[in-house]
Structure formats: structure tokens, C-alpha cells
Amino acid sequence: MINHSSLSDHDFNRGKFITPINKVLAGNMKDNPWFQLRLPEYLWLALILKYYGREDGLVKCNLLLRKVSEYKSLIELPKFSSILNLPDDEQKKLFIQFSEIIDNEAVAPLTAIFTYTDARCFATHFFTQISLEERIESINEVISKLSYHQTEFATDLRFLVVYYLLLVGQLHTSKENLELLMQYPTLTHSNETMRMIRPMIRAIEVGLPNDINNDYLNTFWEGVSRLSDCELFKIDIKPEHNGAEMYISKIKEFLQYYTELFTSTRPLDNRMLVILGIATYSYKRLLEVVEHNLYQTIVGRSVVRVLIENYIMLKYLLKNESSHKDIWTEYQYYGIGQYKLIVEKHRESGKDLSDSHVMYDYMDLLVNEYKDEEFIDMDTSYFNNDAIRIKAQKVDEKELYGLYYDYDSAFEHGLWGAIRESSLLKCNSPSHQYHCVPDIENEQKLKDIWCDCEKIMDKIMKVLEDEYGLPNYFKTEVTND
Known part of the structure; x- marks a missing residue:
């Protein structure tokens, strides 16, 4: 049995965890495998x-x-x-x-x-x-x-x-x-x-x-x-998304209830608009997983990452609501400011990008939807100057960030660990030094994301329930399931 050093055994210096053995050897170990x-x-x-x-x-x-x-x-x-x-x-x-x-x-x-x-x-x-x-x-x-x-x-x-x-x-x-x-x-x-x-x-x-x-x-x-010859092998991972369509249908029912509540009783409530907007965006990302069978894909991990970030942001906004005059409007204009910055860069480039997937003209309309863009600042830092990692700590979701968000971010940024896991197959031939081969036939399937998607979406929906309640017939329906 191999005894691995724990994370606490490492030295953390300038953003880098240094292993105990590398600390002792200090670069003197010969590279002679x-x-x-x-x-x-x-x-x-x-x-x-x-x-x-x-x-x-x-x-x-x-x-x-x-x-x-x-x-x-x-x-x-x-x-x-x-x-x-x-x-x-x-x-x-x-x-x-x-x-x-x-x-x-x-x-x-x-x-x-x-x-x-x-x-x-x-x-x-x-x-x-x-x-x-x-x-x-x-x-x-x-x-x-x-x-x-x-x-x-x-x-x-x-x-x-x-x-x-x-x-x-x-x-x-x-x-x-x-x-x-x-x-x-x-x-x-x-x-x-x-x-x-x-x-x-x-x-x-x-x-x-x-x-x-x-x-x-x-x-x-x-x-x-x-x-x-190469002896390629792939990990045979079975899908685990039974009942996904039924789950997404129930989330839609819940959101329909909250949407009707918003439009009929609080149409100008900025707070509810933001909370419901974040929840609906999360639902739509989840819906894409179901409709396009993204359960075991690279892009599916992007969905998990977004759900986590949405949930952390929701908790952060609620936690800091009392210390701001109107944190909900601040949050909206922070995001619109990011759009304004993109539009300004497009203007200054002078390029015709009409064939791009980015609709710059429509973005310009969104920027000016409620306020003239001349009155909208562009903040290049993360909202409220706290990175998502700091936000996670402040809302007691450090574990969610460390165990899931960091992992999914590797796929978002194309880091080598994610590339190796998703896009390269292992050759089992010792004479080939167990090298890797690009998975151009898309044979490698990743672990199904659905279980984690449900857990995080449940947390987001719990925020809505805590803030705006939920009729008993909805709760009975969920319990019976």
C-alpha cells in the first residue's frame, strides 16, 4: 500500500502546493526514470x-x-x-x-x-x-x-x-x-x-x-x-440519468409557479427578478443537458460549473443584501457593464462581424435597456471584488467549490488534466510506453453529471422556496416521488 502525503503536509507558497519530498530535495533530484x-x-x-x-x-x-x-x-x-x-x-x-x-x-x-x-x-x-x-x-x-x-x-x-x-x-x-x-x-x-x-x-x-x-x-x-500495435482501451462508464426528463419537468412546474407569482404580484420586484432569473438560467442549462444528451460530455461539465457558480452567487447576494443599498440592481448593472465593454471593443475594432455568433447590435440594445450607456460603468473585476472562491468561503460552500468547481473549471479552461481525461485514450502496450492517443472517434465517455446537476439544482430551488414559499401540493408531489 502506498502512503500518500496529505494536502496539509504540503507547503503552500505563492499559489503553489509543494510536496514534502520536493521541499527536501529542492530541485536536486535527477530526472532518471x-x-x-x-x-x-x-x-x-x-x-x-x-x-x-x-x-x-x-x-x-x-x-x-x-x-x-x-x-x-x-x-x-x-x-x-x-x-x-x-x-x-x-x-x-x-x-x-x-x-x-x-x-x-x-x-x-x-x-x-x-x-x-x-x-x-x-x-x-x-x-x-x-x-x-x-x-x-x-x-x-x-x-x-x-x-x-x-x-x-x-x-x-x-x-x-x-x-x-x-x-x-x-x-x-x-x-x-x-x-x-x-x-x-x-x-x-x-x-x-x-x-x-x-x-x-x-x-x-x-x-x-x-x-x-x-x-x-x-x-x-x-x-x-x-x-x-497500439492496444487502446477506454473506460466503460455507464450513464446514470434515470428520471432526468421527469425531474426537469418538475423543475419547470416549480418555476412556472414562481413566474406566475412574480408577474401577478411583484412585477417590479428587482430582488425576485434576479433570484428567479438566476434560477431560470440554471434550469435552461440543465434543460440543454437533457435535450441534447450532454450527460457524459465535456460541455456537460461546464453546466455543473455554471450551476455551482449560480448557487454560490445566489447565497452571496442574499447574505450581503443588508450591507448594500440595492445589491440586486448593482448585480444587474455589473453584468450589463460586461456587455457594454464587449460592445465598446467591437466599435473600436471597426470590423464587420455580422457573421459572428455574438450579436453586437442586440447587445447594444440590452446595454441601453433601462439606462443610457453613458451612465453605466464597466467593472473588470469580479462582482463586489470577491472572486468566486472567496464568495464560496463566505457563504460556507468551500467544499462545493474545492471538490467540484475546480474540477469542472479544468474543462472550461482546457487544462491538461481535463484534456487527458476526456480526449486521449490510453495505449496498453508497454512497448509504446503506455502512451496516449487522441480520441478522434469520440469513444471515451465521461462520468455522468446528472446526479450532481440534481443536487445543485435542488439547492437553487431550495433558495426560492425559502424566500417565497411553496404550496403544499408541490411538496406532497415531491414527497410521493
Whole structure:
């Protein structure tokens, strides 16, 4: 089980949460990932472990590493690239010794990548009649088993790297640690002592000086990826919007009641107009979800975000009503001021944008609907100078903001997390480094938004009920449902 640091463990500095480990390392950690850079170098040993199994494989690798250690002046770590860089005569001599210890088939899969063109001595000595498909399948299987650096198989491989350092006299550690390391091949992974040895092995291996051979890595990854097909998969998420049409119908009934109440008894009530306007706008956004089947779409998340912002704004206006002369009119003219700013920018541009979806002439009429635009200021800050996050805190909706609004905002702003979740499919092929592929066929469906839409719309409707009441027959109808 992985122990993750909590949010409170992070340092918050200049808008950035800094992890505990990054605070300690302060940028000194080397970017030398196991999967991309180190695993390919030691894959030859992993193939032997797979071929013979753990017990015999560790014995065979021990014998091989002793042979390799004779070239310690040229091979600092048991990297396959270092072996391939030996002079041809030394490679031939070493490979003959290899064949006395292991079957050629054990490492033959690598001839699919390191061919006669790239590695003449190796390809000539270890080539077998095993099909190309079988060789690549064997490599993919091993890469998959090693993709996470803390698995038992990966730790066995990393032990061999550490053991090589012992053979060449480059690892200096305490007598106690040395004794533990030497026990490793003789113990099963279920042995309690392994709980102390495995972390030590991983810590030693990750801290080793590790020069990167880019030519070798490029040959390896290009070769194995070129010979493998993408294995795309998508998350199969079922829709969860049963009863959506019935729910939207009931919301419409409620809003019809409040609209009739407004038009018949309070047609000039600015307060009720704003509250009802925000609720109706929320309803229309919800209606779009239902009518256009947006439940599992990117744009659906925009709807959730808007519903949350509408609800927070409603609560904020009500909470601050007593401290303003007329917060409802202020709110209206704040929004109209935003429209005025857009219209002014259009005028100054001098461009004919009649084919745009923005109806600038109609917007101009709206700006001047109740007051000449010369008397309308344009406030570029968020209403009442409080960002939505601050408003959420002030109306006790911090959790709603943190758990939902931030997430949906990622889709609104096209942040990478949202792009990755919605628009890229994962390739399950280890030889492709588990890369992502654009979802141009629109196969990936997101989690249904409807449950959250209902919860937030219910909160908005509760504001209306608290302010203007609700006839008993409506309440009975809801209870019966």
C-alpha cells in the first residue's frame, strides 16, 4: 500500500502546493526514470529471470555478471549498451561464455530490436528461429512486469544491478547492510526480512550515477514500438440519468409557479427578478443537458460549473443584501457593464462581424435597456471584488467549490488534466510506453453529471422556496416521488 502525503503536509507558497519530498530535495533530484531510461538497459537480465524463473535465474545471472565484471574498466554498470560497445572480439568472447551458462533463446528476443545492422556480434551469435512476433511478445511481457519499479520482479532485477557493483568493488556499505544484501537471493519475497532488504536495494539503485546512452535508448524504444500495435482501451462508464426528463419537468412546474407569482404580484420586484432569473438560467442549462444528451460530455461539465457558480452567487447576494443599498440592481448593472465593454471593443475594432455568433447590435440594445450607456460603468473585476472562491468561503460552500468547481473549471479552461481525461485514450502496450492517443472517434465517455446537476439544482430551488414559499401540493408531489 502506498502512503500518500496529505494536502496539509504540503507547503503552500505563492499559489503553489509543494510536496514534502520536493521541499527536501529542492530541485536536486535527477530526472532518471526507471521505466524509460534504466529498464531498457537491464532488460537482458530480466529476460533471463523470466526464462529460468527467480531461483535459477538469479543463479544464472550471478554467473553471467561475474563474466561481465571482468570488463569492469569498460562496464561500470551491467548495461546492455555497455556490452554492445565492447570491441567486436571481446563481444564474441563474452557471448561464447554466455552460451556456456544460458540457452541462447533466453536473450534471443532482443535480436528483434538489435539486429545485424545495429549489433552485428550479438545478432549473429544469438539469432534463433523464434518468430519475430514471439520475440516481441516476450519483450512486451517483461516490460509490462517491470513497468512499476517496486514490484518483486523489478526489485530482483535492481538487486542484480546492485550486486554487480559489489562484484566490481564499487559499492561501499556497512557490514550489516552487506549481510542483508547477500541474503536476498536465498530468501523468498514472503520472508519478513525482505521488507528491510527491498527498500534498501531500491534506494541504492536509484541513487547510482547513471550516464544515459540516448542512441541505445532510441534504438530500443523505436524498435520495440515500431514492431508492436497500439492496444487502446477506454473506460466503460455507464450513464446514470434515470428520471432526468421527469425531474426537469418538475423543475419547470416549480418555476412556472414562481413566474406566475412574480408577474401577478411583484412585477417590479428587482430582488425576485434576479433570484428567479438566476434560477431560470440554471434550469435552461440543465434543460440543454437533457435535450441534447450532454450527460457524459465535456460541455456537460461546464453546466455543473455554471450551476455551482449560480448557487454560490445566489447565497452571496442574499447574505450581503443588508450591507448594500440595492445589491440586486448593482448585480444587474455589473453584468450589463460586461456587455457594454464587449460592445465598446467591437466599435473600436471597426470590423464587420455580422457573421459572428455574438450579436453586437442586440447587445447594444440590452446595454441601453433601462439606462443610457453613458451612465453605466464597466467593472473588470469580479462582482463586489470577491472572486468566486472567496464568495464560496463566505457563504460556507468551500467544499462545493474545492471538490467540484475546480474540477469542472479544468474543462472550461482546457487544462491538461481535463484534456487527458476526456480526449486521449490510453495505449496498453508497454512497448509504446503506455502512451496516449487522441480520441478522434469520440469513444471515451465521461462520468455522468446528472446526479450532481440534481443536487445543485435542488439547492437553487431550495433558495426560492425559502424566500417565497411553496404550496403544499408541490411538496406532497415531491414527497410521493
